[in-house]
Amino acid sequence: MSNTGGPDFVKKLFKMLEDESYSDIVSWGINGDSFVVKEIDAFTKTILPRHFKHSNFASFVRQLNKYDFHKIRNSDDSNSPYGEQAWEFHHPKFQCDKRDQLDNIKRKTPANQKKIASIAVNDGSNMTHLTELQSQVNNLTKLQTNMNEHLHALSKNYHSVVQDLLNFQKNMVAQDQLMQNLVQYLVNLEAEKSGSYNGGHHSGASGENIPTPFIPSDQAQKLINSYTEVARASFDQMNEISRRAQSIHHIASTCNIKNSSTSLSDSGSNTSNESLEFNTQLPLRSNLSDNNIGNINTSTSSESALPKNYISSQSISAAETINISNGYSSNNVSDTMINLHPSDNGLTVLTVGHLTPRQSQSSSTTNLLPVAISNNNSNSSIPHIDNTSPQRASNTMRVHRSTFVPAWSVPPKVLLVDDDAVYQNIGSKFLQVFGCAIDIAVDGISAVNKMNFERYDLVLMDIVLPNLDGVEATTQIRRFDPNTPIISMTSNTTTQECIKYLSHGMNDILAKPFTKANLLSMLERYCMHLKVMPNFQNIPRPLGTADRPTTTMSNNNLISTDDNLNENWMSNQMPLVMSGDNAYSSGPSFTVMSGDNYMQMMSNVVNTSNGARYLEDNDDNQNQRPRKKPKFELVE
Amino acid sequence: MPSTPSPPPSPPFDEERELSTPNSDLIDHETFDQLLEMDDDDEHDFSKSIVLNYFEQAETTFGSMDKALEDRDLNELSKLGHFLKGSSAAIGLTKVKASCEKMQHFGNMTDETGKNTISEEDALTKISTLLEKVKDEYKEAETYLKNFYAERDNS
Missing domain, CATH: 3.40.50.2300 (Response regulator)
Structure with a gap:
């Protein structure tokens, strides 16, 4: 072997070339700076196995390549000195006479080194990348925390807003109640005053007799109150009627025919106007029916104003209305007018008269009050209406009965x-x-x-x-x-x-x-x-002329009522406001609304809003009076 | 309903004033007045029917209580106490209500605060004393209420 270093492969190669016996097959090149494999077949079969322990020429060449030997290509024009088949390999440090240089022949590593270097570089960039990511993550986390805090603050705010809203709502309810009580109180005050003026017979309007600074607001309060009354009375009567419905078959059946325009009557007359059928019953009183051609007059036992207005506004809207005249009431002194109004959500009871208690039968004749009702086609003065013992009415009033019926759109x-x-x-x-x-x-x-x-x-x-x-x-x-x-x-x-x-x-x-x-x-x-949302803007305001003794409406479309009615109304409504069931069970008859003040309000509404569909707009302006969907299945 | 309007017995506010003076611990007037408010008129039909209904119910309950006591059925006694407590409270019969609450506790074998446990024997003894007391209280209330309505009717 050799005493010099260098890789085994190179040493083996050198030793192989030293062996002169192979010169026909493999030998140094002419210049001694390369070696030539002359006979590949022989080299592969005999020499490779002997020196390199394999017989694969390709792998030998690969080995050479690894040590940076290069095959010397023969240019086409100059014939190779070693023959066509010869492979000549060259390495600058592999020379025949420079054995000591073999040490310097190294396995090629540049590619690897490059790789390593690039890996190192990559690592470096990865590191920077990583820190970048890390900082990004940190930023994001921070952002997240901030967001969370923000959200927290927001939800806190939201909660407090909700809380505020709730409180506000509560306050609103409380305010409503307070208003109600206030109104009640004032009205009661008024009633007491007027009661003293009235005695058995009503004369003079409260406005005339008691000019108080309250008057205008009083009117509004009366109005508001009357809504309450209507609401309660409606309901009470619905109850009453539903109770009686079983015995009075036609009422029940009418109610079942919800969308048909039907008028049922036992007495009185029917006037049809704009698909509105109307039925008036005044068994014990003079009947206004012969005069109410174009417009509609309802006379219930103690008041007529509101129902009429309801109906006239209905006629304006040409709504289908079913009036049921309670057959029961025709036998009694009282009338019950129920307008079933098939708009929006099913039926709505718009107007309810009342069931007069039996007491009124005896007193009705003595307590008749004249009310003038005029409509645009005819002016008919209707001798009006009993007031059942006004004295009693004021006496039975109870201040504590101040609950108001919430304005349900549907009960x-x-x-x-x-x-x-x-x-x-x-x-x-x-x-x-x-x-x-x-x-x-x-x-x-x-x-x-x-x-x-x-x-x-x-x-x-x-x-x-x-x-x-x-x-x-x-x-x-x-x-x-x-x-x-x-x-x-x-x-x-x-x-x-x-x-x-x-x-x-x-x-x-x-x-x-x-x-x-x-x-x-x-x-x-x-x-x-289920509540009707109040919209105070649409509440009719009293006109300044509220305390005029008699008012004739400019459009002649509405009713001018005797001032007495106002008084009548005042004293009559009291017990009702206080006690819901008085409507049919106790002396004072239920008054929906009355008085020229109300008429004015109504006309104001009708005029200003150009045929305002007062009843159709119930959802808006009916803040105290519920729309009743008559449910006759009420279980008691 | 009479066919003629009955003359108003008194100015409107008087009936509650009359009521609130006596027996203020027997009856919670706030509650009872609330019932009276619901009356349609001076007949007191509604509140009277409630009260009569209560009398009926109370007496039935007392009967059941006697029986449960005999059977030493504490659970039942507690339930009955709870039941009568409810309706008594609705009328505003403060005393009866308080005693019924005690019975409810005793029935659960706790003292009248409902916090400390007592023995079964103890509970039964307490209940038998209590039951007599409730009945007395009830009688007192019944008499008072009956008088109250009798006065109304007569006036």
Whole structure:
């Protein structure tokens, strides 16, 4: 072997070339700076196995390449000195006589080194990239935190806004109530005053006799009040009528034919105007029917103004109206006029007269009050209307009866679940006064069943119930009805219990024994969607001439009423405002509205809004008077 | 409803004034007045029917309580106490209501605060004393209410 270093392969190669016996097959080149493989076949078969332990020429060439040997190509024009087949290899340091240079022949690494270098470079760039990413991540995290904080702040703000809204709402309700009470108080004051002027017979308008600074606002308050009255009276009468509906078949049937324009009457006359059929009944009084051709006059027992106005505005809107004259009332002294108004959401009771109590039969003759009613086609003076013992009316008034009926667009349907008959009765009574349709379940199972078959707007659920308690009933109901508000009525209002109720799907808690106010607030909270949104802008304002003794409307379209009516109205309405059921059960007859002041307001509305569809606009301007959808299925 | 308007018995505000003077611990007038407010007229038809209804219910309940006590059924006694508590509260019968609440607690074998446990024997003894007391309180209330309506009717 050799005493010099260098890679084994190079040494083997050198040694192989030193062997002269192979010179025909492989030898140094002519200049000694290259070597030539002359016979590839022989080289592959004999020499390679001997020196390199393989017989693969290609791999030998590859090996050479690795050590940076280069094949010397023969140019085409000069013949190779070693023959066509010869392969000549050259390496600058591989020379015949320079054995010591073999050390310097190294395996080629540049490519690898390059790679490594590039990897290093890559690593460097990766590192910078990484830090970049890292900082990006950091930035993003920071941003995220900021966003979160911002969101937090926003939701906090949102909550406080909601809270404010709720408070505002509460305040609004409270204000409403306050207004109501105020109005009530003022009206009562007025009534007392006028009562003293009236005695048995009404004379003179309050405006004349008691010129107070309150008058204009009083008129407005009267108006507002009258809405309340109408609302309550409507409801009461609906109740009354629905109770009687069974015995008076035609009423029931009329109500069922909801969209047909039907007039049913037992007496009186029908005047049809613009698809409005109208029926007047004045059994004990002179009938105005022969005169009411173009317009419509309604005379109910103690007032006529409002119904007439309702109807005239209806006629303006050419709405279909069904007037039901209660057959029952024709036998009585009173009339009941119900206009079923098939607009918007089903039927609306627009005007309800009243069912005069029996007392009035005796007093009616003595208490007739003249009212002049004029319409555009004819002026007919209608000897009007009894006032049933005004004295009594003012005497029975109760200040505390100041609840107002919320202005429902549709009366909420309430399911009252209680096994206690006392609560059933009180609850239904309250709900009835609030203008709700009521159904009662006496235990949990029937509550679940009822919920299964009917849709309610609100459920008042006692907790301790036979068969299935309120909590479990609620759990079951929630399986098929996740939405209907269920209020827990309970005397057990510890925090723990309340949490239990709420976690079982109840929406709120109404402590027992509940008060009227509590119940009302629940109703208003959970049946808000059924309320008519008040729009105070459209409330007719009283004109400055409100206290004129007699007013003739400029358009002759409305009614000028005797001032007495005003008084009449004042004293008559009192008990009604105070006690909802007086409408049909007690002496003072229900007055929807009356007085020239109201007429003026009405005419103002009609005139200014060019045939304002007063009733059609109910959703807007009817802030106190609910649209009643007559539900005759009211369960009591 | 009479066929002639009955002469107003008194100025409108008097009836509540009359009521609120006596027996202020027997009856919670705020609650009871609320019922009276719902009356349609001087007949007090509504509130009277409620009260009569209550009387009926209370007496039935007392019967059940007697039986439950005999059967030493504390659970039932608690339930009955709760039931009568509710309707008494609705009328505003403060005393009866308070006693019924106690019975509810005793029935659960707790003292009248509902916090500390008592023995079954203890509970039954307490209830039997209490039951007599409630009945007395109820009688008192019943008499008062009956008088109240009798006065109304006569006037």
